[in-house]
Amino acid sequence: MATTYRICVIPGDGIGQEVTPQAVRVLEAAARRHGFRLDLRTEPWGSAYYAEHGRMMPEDGHRTVAAADATLFGAVGSPEVPDTVSAWGLILTIRQKLDLYVNLRPIRSYPGLGPRPADAPPVELVIVRENTEGEYVGLGGRLFAGTERETASHTSVFTRAGIDRIVDYAFRSVLAGGLLTSVTKSNALPHTMGLWDDVAAEVAGRHPDVRWERMHVDAVAYQLVRAPERFDVLVASNLFGDILSDLGAGLQGSLGLAASGNLNPDTHVGIFEPIHGSAPDIAFRGIANPLGAINSAALLLDFVGEAAAGEQVRSAVADTLAAGAATADLGGRCTTAEMGEQVVRRVSGGAP
Numbered sequence: 001m002a003t004t005y006r007i008c009v010i011p012g013d014g015i016g017q018e019v020t021p022q023a024v025r026v027l028e029a030a031a032r033r034h035g036f037r038l039d040l041r042t043e044p045w046g047s048a049y050y051a052e053h054g055r056m057m058p059e060d061g062h063r064t065v066a067a068a069d070a071t072l073f074g075a076v077g078s079p080e081v082p083d084t085v086s087a088w089g090l091i092l093t094i095r096q097k098l099d100l101y102v103n104l105r106p107i108r109s110y111p112g113l114g115p116r117p118a119d120a121p122p123v124e125l126v127i128v129r130e131n132t133e134g135e136y137v138g139l140g141g142r143l144f145a146g147t148e149r150e151t152a153s154h155t156s157v158f159t160r161a162g163i164d165r166i167v168d169y170a171f172r173s174v175l176a177g178g179l180l181t182s183v184t185k186s187n188a189l190p191h192t193m194g195l196w197d198d199v200a201a202e203v204a205g206r207h208p209d210v211r212w213e214r215m216h217v218d219a220v221a222y223q224l225v226r227a228p229e230r231f232d233v234l235v236a237s238n239l240f241g242d243i244l245s246d247l248g249a250g251l252q253g254s255l256g257l258a259a260s261g262n263l264n265p266d267t268h269v270g271i272f273e274p275i276h277g278s279a280p281d282i283a284f285r286g287i288a289n290p291l292g293a294i295n296s297a298a299l300l301l302d303f304v305g306e307a308a309a310g311e312q313v314r315s316a317v318a319d320t321l322a323a324g325a326a327t328a329d330l331g332g333r334c335t336t337a338e339m340g341e342q343v344v345r346r347v348s349g350g351a352p
Contacts, residue, residue: 004037005304008068012046013086014278015288015336016074022290022340023072023297026316029347030301030309041068047078047086056081056089062097066269070300073273074293079280091271095131098269100262101162102169103129103238104299105245105275107228108314110321113253113330121229123251128170128233129241131262133162134192136238158192158237163199169265170235171207180204180212183220183236183244196237221247245275254329256289259296261303270303272296286335289327291317294343316346 007027011020024040031038043064045057056076058064065071076086094100109116109123116123140154167182174180182200186193197214204212215223217240223230224247236244249258255276262271274292282288294317301310320342326332327339334342 002035002037004039005069005306006039006041006067007300008065008071009040009042010045010071010073010090011042012074012076012090012278013048013078014075014280014283015276016046016076016278018284018286018288018336019274019290019293020072020074022336022343023293025340025344026294026313026347027072027297027300029344030297030306030313033312033347033349034306034309036306036309045090046076047081050081050085050089056086057093061090062094065094065271066098066267069304071271072293072297072300073271075274075276075278077278077280091273094271095262098264098267099132100264100269100271101130101132101166102261102263102265103131103241104261104263105129105241105248106259106295106299107245107248107251109228109252110257110318113257113321114251115253116251123228125228125231125248126173126233127241127245127248128166128173128235129245130162130166130236130238132238133157133159134238136242156192156239158195160195160199163196164203167200167203167235168206170233171203171210171212174210174233178211178232179230180207180210181220181231181234182212182214183217183234183240184214185217185240187216193237200235217244220244224248224251249275254289255292256327256329257291257295259292259299261296261299263303270300272300272303286337287328288336289329290336290340291321291327291343294340313343313347316343319346 011017050056076090105127107125135156137157143151171180184193184197186197249255258275260273260275274296298310298313325334325342327334
């Protein structure tokens with residue numbers, strides 16, 4: 001009997017509602033081709049749900065995500081809802097409540113796209129970003145608001161346990177002969193990044209067969225522009241990983257291509273989403289690039305144990321781009337649905 005995977009689908013807001021259906025079509029094509037089944041359950045959470053219910057999702061929405069084998073997420077954000085409400089009311093709350101401490105962001109170059117010369121070495125690296133603590137925990141505030149004495153503070157929180165588990169995950173992600181780069185800034189942040197460095201060195205001792213290095217974040221940014229092929233796996237704090245991931249998307253040629261996964265490897269809960277936002281300025285015009293969502297679907301397939309299907313989806317994306325198909329962000333004229341159809345055909349084994 002074919003294996004069935006229960007997949008929670010949350011299109012969310014804006015272009016999330018356009019790109020997610022294309023990723024679902026690709027998942028369905030992969031399931032048919034590789035002989036497994038999908039139990040897809042779509043949740044209407046987002047800004048429209050907020051307008052009706054006064055919250056972005058049900059109070060127990062995180063339990064729905066936890067009960068699924070994996071979740072495909074679109075985007076969140078609307079001009080009608082403050083960003084602090086939309087983000088913290090949905091995806092950030094789920095990440096925290098389910099302790100999705102790994103943010104996985106693969107960066108893969110495509111020939112002819114991005115700023116690198118056509119004869120430059122290919123780029124294929126992974127950024128492992130700490131996802132639940134660090135600079136984004138939200139501790140801080142303002143005093144004397146609106147006066148000349150106004151003072152703002154924002155506190156980062158780094159724990160030995162939190163650093164240990166994300167660095168250990170990154171070490172275990174390095175393929176044979178690969179390199180792990182620990183991203184730091186301990187020369188300027190000796191307390192938080194000093195702890196990061198200490199723990200990274202301790203974790204490295206548990207992985208004596210893995211080559212590793214410590215590099216300051218500004219040097220990493222420089223090298224990502226100059227020679228990104230030197231990297232294999234980078235592990236970074238919440239803030240540093242966030243910034244470097246967007247730089248990596250620039251190397252790919254568009255935010256519309258970049259995928260991510262939010263994971264708890266211990267409980268095997270995962271949410272997969274393109275890294276772009278809801279883009280209300282182009283929403284519902286049929287021009288959004290669905291490949292970031294489709295690449296996220298490939299990560300989802302890897303996560304549930306269908307690695308061959310995931311790799312076929314990635315190959316179909318690469319072949320689609322190589323054939324010259326492109327949405328507006330890549331200088332082309334394909335619609336969102338047309339781009340999705342190109343990938344579906346290739347995954348299904350038909351002619352492009």
